[in-house]
Amino acid sequence: MGNSLPGAVELPDGIKVRGRGLGRPWPDGPSPDFGLYLGGAKLRRKHDHKMDWERAWIRWPDFLLPTDWADARRRIVDLHERAARGEGVEVACYGGVGRTGTVLSCLATLSGLSADEAVAWARANHDKRSVETPWQRRWVGWFARQA
Template sequence: MKDRHWRTRYRVGGYEVWGTSLDSEERRRHAPYAEPADIGLYLDERWRGETDARTPYFVYWPTLEAPVERSLLVRRIKEAAAALENGATVEVACFGGHGRTGTVLCCLDVVLGGTTAHAALERIRREYCHYAVGSADLQHFLFDVEKELVPRAPEPLPAGETC
């Protein structure tokens, strides 16, 4: 049986994010000791009606392929990163807490940890769960979206040109 995650803590940069699976026994028992997250980023429609985050966000992403709502997902990842920087707690969740959740945790690592997508992928499998980002489509998406997540420096003007 694969690992299940109930607010598994994962460090991205200097921040802690929670990875959660819908099918976690601890979640099913409602773990009364757990404080809800400020922001919840839910990547599976089965979470509707199941969340306890103070502000839940849903991104339609029904399979372990590339996300259907890519631009919305990128925006939500950047918003989650900004929320973490402002002291919020953030939970990322899908059904099993591995594929989609692992992919978003890697994306947050790219944004906040200043790492590459390749390094983020190696680290998440070592430190969070070896099942994370478990399909070729998810890996391809992670490597492809990296350029959208990392702010680029402005291009220098050609020699002799001014604004």
């Protein structure tokens, strides 16, 4: 166990989380202790059987928002808490950009940034296209206001 997955980014509070795309080559190095995956039944059927670590899925259609906002928020907060305890954690959707960047932005709000600062942080530290849609950006704001 450790907080050092290859490719992990360091959130403003020092916690490390790896964001990646399930449709991209799998990273070298150790498997995560826990993964949070964003997508529908098709993505889960294609990738879930490859994972031998603890994981959770949020039903989250590409370019859209989670289908259950409260459940998604609980799972994102849990991911942050696991990382804070030193678990190696990752978050991933198919491409690793929009939904993954949205969750990384939400994690950055848990680190103390405002929603706008968090989106800018994800774009600077993960992918310049993070948080791909206006509604994903608004959802980061909703997430930050729930604290």
